[in-house]
Amino acid sequence: MxxxxxxxxxxxxxxxFNNIFALVGLFIILVAILILLALTLRxxxxxxxxxxxxxxxxxxxxxxxxxxxxxxxxxxxxxxxxTAVAAVPVGVASGIYLEEYAKKNWLADLIxxxxxxxxxxxxxxxxxxxxxxxxYDWSLGESVLTAGLTLALLILPVVIVTTREAIRAIPNSxxxxxxxxGATKWxxxxxxxxxxxxxxxxxxxxxxxxxxxGETAPVITIGALTFIAFLPDSPIKSEFPFISFEWLKAPFTxxxxxxxxxxxxxxxxxxxxxxxxxxxxxxxxxxxNAVAIYLRYQLRKGIKW
Amino acid sequence: MVEQLEKAIDFQPVAEVKHLDFYYSGxxxxxxxxxxxxxxxxxxxxxxxxCGKTTLLRCFNRMHDLYPGNRYQGGILVNGVNIxxxxxxxxxxxxxxxxxxxxxxxFPKSIFENVAYGLRIRGENSRTVLDEKVxxxxxxxxxxxxxxxxxxxxxxxxxxxxxxxxxxxxxxxTEPEIVLFDEPxxxxxxxxxxxxxxxxxxxxxxxxxxxxTHSMQQAARFSDYTAFxxxxxxxxxxxxxxxxxxxxxxxxxxxxSGRIG
Ligand SMILES: Nc1ncnc2c1ncn2[C@@H]1O[C@H](COP(=O)(O)OP(=O)(O)OP(=O)(O)O)[C@@H](O)[C@H]1O
Ligand SMILES: [Mg+2]
Numbered sequence: 001m002x003x004x005x006x007x008x009x010x011x012x013x014x015x016x017f018n019n020i021f022a023l024v025g026l027f028i029i030l031v032a033i034l035i036l037l038a039l040t041l042r043x044x045x046x047x048x049x050x051x052x053x054x055x056x057x058x059x060x061x062x063x064x065x066x067x068x069x070x071x072x073x074x075x076x077x078x079x080x081x082x083t084a085v086a087a088v089p090v091g092v093a094s095g096i097y098l099e100e101y102a103k104k105n106w107l108a109d110l111i112x113x114x115x116x117x118x119x120x121x122x123x124x125x126x127x128x129x130x131x132x133x134x135x136y137d138w139s140l141g142e143s144v145l146t147a148g149l150t151l152a153l154l155i156l157p158v159v160i161v162t163t164r165e166a167i168r169a170i171p172n173s174x175x176x177x178x179x180x181x182g183a184t185k186w187x188x189x190x191x192x193x194x195x196x197x198x199x200x201x202x203x204x205x206x207x208x209x210x211x212x213x214g215e216t217a218p219v220i221t222i223g224a225l226t227f228i229a230f231l232p233d234s235p236i237k238s239e240f241p242f243i244s245f246e247w248l249k250a251p252f253t254x255x256x257x258x259x260x261x262x263x264x265x266x267x268x269x270x271x272x273x274x275x276x277x278x279x280x281x282x283x284x285x286x287x288x289n290a291v292a293i294y295l296r297y298q299l300r301k302g303i304k305w
Numbered sequence: 306m307v308e309q310l311e312k313a314i315d316f317q318p319v320a321e322v323k324h325l326d327f328y329y330s331g332x333x334x335x336x337x338x339x340x341x342x343x344x345x346x347x348x349x350x351x352x353x354x355x356c357g358k359t360t361l362l363r364c365f366n367r368m369h370d371l372y373p374g375n376r377y378q379g380g381i382l383v384n385g386v387n388i389x390x391x392x393x394x395x396x397x398x399x400x401x402x403x404x405x406x407x408x409x410x411x412f413p414k415s416i417f418e419n420v421a422y423g424l425r426i427r428g429e430n431s432r433t434v435l436d437e438k439v440x441x442x443x444x445x446x447x448x449x450x451x452x453x454x455x456x457x458x459x460x461x462x463x464x465x466x467x468x469x470x471x472x473x474x475x476x477x478x479t480e481p482e483i484v485l486f487d488e489p490x491x492x493x494x495x496x497x498x499x500x501x502x503x504x505x506x507x508x509x510x511x512x513x514x515x516x517x518t519h520s521m522q523q524a525a526r527f528s529d530y531t532a533f534x535x536x537x538x539x540x541x542x543x544x545x546x547x548x549x550x551x552x553x554x555x556x557x558x559x560x561x562s563g564r565i566g
Contacts, residue, residue: 104373173410179371181423181475182400191426196413 040282047276055276059229060258064269069277071228072258075144076213076284078232078247079254082148083155083212088205091156095163095201096189119157126154127221135222142223144232145248150218155208162204166197199296206292210285216256226261228253255281316343319483319513320365324379325389327360327369334360336537337379342483347505347514349524349545352534353560358517359407361534362485365515366402367395383482400427403476404485408492409468411460411475416452419460419471423479438478445511446474447504466497470504477512484508486516490523502527521561525549533557 050065058068098115102108130150134140140149170193178188232250235243255277262274318341327335334357342348350358360369367388369375380387388398403423411419418425420439429435439456443449448470455462460471469489476484486505490498505514506527518524524531525545532542533554541548541557552558 171410173406173408174412176368176371176406177410177412177472177475178422180366180368180399180404180406181426181479182396183422183426184396187426191422192412 040279043275043278043282046272047274047279050272050276051279055273056280060227060261064267064273067262067270067273069255069258069280071231072253072255072277073280073284074231075224075228075252076254076281078144079147079151079219079252080209080213080288082145082248083151084205084209086149086152087155087159087208090152091159091205091208092163092194092201094156095160096167096193098160099164099167100185100189100193115157115160119161122217123154123215124217124221126150127218129153130218130222141249142225142251143249144252146222147219147224147252147254148248150222151212151215154215154218155205155212158208158211159201159204162207163197163201166200166204167193169200170196195299198299202292202296206288209288213281213285213288214256216254216260219254219257224257225251225253226257255284316341316346318342319344319383321382322380323382325361325364325381326378327357327364328376328378329360330374334537335364338534338539340532340539340542342513342515343530344513345509345511346529347509347516347527348530348532349528350515350517350532350534351519351521351524351560352540354519356534357537358534359487362404362487362515362517364389365483365485366399366404368404370395400479401481402483402485403479403481405469405472405476405487405489407488409465409472411463411468411471413459413461415457416460416463416471417456420474420478422475427479439474442474442478443471445477445504445508446470447500448474464497466493466500469493469497469501473501473504477508481512483513483515486514488517488519491519498523521549533560535560 054066055068056073057070058066059070060072061067098108098111102111127150130146130153134146134149135142140146174192174196175188178192183191228251232252233244233246235245235247237244259274259277259281262270262277265271320342322338322340322342325335325338326333338361350361352358363369364377365381365388369377377389380389382388383401386393388402412422414422417435417439420442421435424435424438429438440449440453443452448467451467452463452471460468463471469492473484473489489505490501493501502523505516508514509529516528528545530542531545531548533540533548533552533556535556541552541554543553548557549561552561
């Protein structure tokens with residue numbers, strides 16, 4: 001009996017630290033969430049008077065109450081589209097190659113270190129690189145395409161690193177099971193590694209895109225406009241071949257630039273516009289996350305952990 | 306020794322292991338192993354932990370090719386062809402010789418897709434063929450009755466013993482010439498072990514079985530031939546009764562009586 005008393009005292013002692021950590025953790029999370037919520041809410045309340053149909057369908061204007069984000073939200077959507085289309089296949093393919101195909105030698109180590117470091121390079125450096133490469137050397141212009149490719153470069157390291165980590169987390173016993181059946185390396189990748197790591201890869205892609213959607217510096221560097229009163233060419237046409245890629249070459253602006261532009265004006269009315277644009281930007285990010293959750297849910301139906 | 310080997314070879318060999326050496330980078334794990342695998346019989350590999358049973362087994366389906374630095378020397382002849390030769394595609398070998406691992410490792414897919422996988426990677430997509438072969442394989446693995454109403458459920462919903470039988474069905478569906486088992490029951494309780502042993506005894510009508518086991522009782526219960534390994538070498542290979550009743554080698558005796566191991 002005495003033994004039991006001792007055991008209980010011992011457990012109590014050890015549980016003390018456990019409980020302290022749990023409490024401190026909870027407190028910190030609550031504070032962080034509250035601050036975030038307060039800031040976001042504040043922005044929504046400030047911007048609420050301008051969140052109407054006109055705000056989305058008007059071009060920017062010198063008069064705050066007429067000014068809208070039409071060119072900005074369309075610009076951001078198109079740039080993000082290009083970014084995703086460029087970064088996801090290249091990043092996922094690189095991650096798979098490095099993890100499953102490349103020989104593990106000093107070259108692989110060097111590439112690994114470089115890719116990880118690239119994730120930490122300031123975004124304006126990517127802007128300068130893109131200005132030289134895409135705008136001057138390749139003459140892609142100060143266009144949607146250039147911006148999309150620039151941001152794709154920016155998030156490529158994140159996509160590569162998350163892909164590698166997601167693939168590495170798959171138990172080796174599953175690889176061996178598939179190889180032992182006579183599968184080729186590509187069949188192992190296609191039938192097992194990609195489906196099982198899809199959710200984690202998608203999370204990495206969304207983290208990357210969420211970073212890209214808020215980037216201002218590199219987009220300004222490559223020559224995004226701050227005031228633009230027309231839209232890129234429509235991608236859908238009424239005549240054959242019904243789709244067009246002229247929009248890729250169009251000048252553009254994006255949401256954060258529009259916001260910055262309004263924030264930097266002295267008039268209070270424009271501050272309201274900036275808050276409203278910020279609220280929309282947050283919704284766009286949440287929208288991307290919603291798409292990711294939906295895709296993950298759809299794919300999980302096929303995978304039965 | 307030569308005499309004794311000759312006595313053992315009163316069967317039709319399906320595979321002949323000839324002067325086989327295997328190296329993990331610098332480590333010499335299999336040392337000049339020679340023996341013949343009888344067709345449609347159960348051959349057990351026994352020996353103390355770390356003696357190289359798994360390493361030898363994994364030579365048969367070239368699993369060592371998946372990792373850099375591994376090296377084979379000598380050969381395993383199947384129909385006169387050395388399956389360890391550089392010119393032989395390991396995928397071809399794995400399509401003919403399948404494997405069941407120590408820990409059940411079903412794919413996180415449905416029961417049906419687990420079994421069908423070997424057929425799918427060979428390009429078989431006809432639903433009728435798949436249905437029929439999956440059913441046959443599940444019957445051979447004594448899992449059909451338990452699984453037939455839940456083929457579309459996750460393989461992870463099965464119990465450990467059922468998962469291992471699923472892995473056996475997966476290995477059988479492509480009608481391999483040899484099936485390799487690496488301690489297939491070591492993670493299972495006695496009842497599940499029993500059902501898997503029973504099904505393996507039944508399987509030898511159809512395929513050649515090579516099984517690594519830690520349990521001498523298991524080897525004695527249902528294997529026809531037994532190979533005893535010690536520190537990377539093959540010490541003795543003979544009919545199971547002979548090995549267990551009158552082993553020729555001192556070290557085999559010592560192991561069987563529990564003095565080494
Ligand atoms: N990947 C590896 N790299 C280097 N050495 C290895 C590797 N795998 C196994 N070995 C060594 O090779 C020897 C044989 O190992 P193996 O796994 O074949 O033993 P085993 O007979 O299957 O043992 P057990 O009964 O414990 O499973 C051991 O000494 C082990 O340490
Ligand atoms: Mg082993």
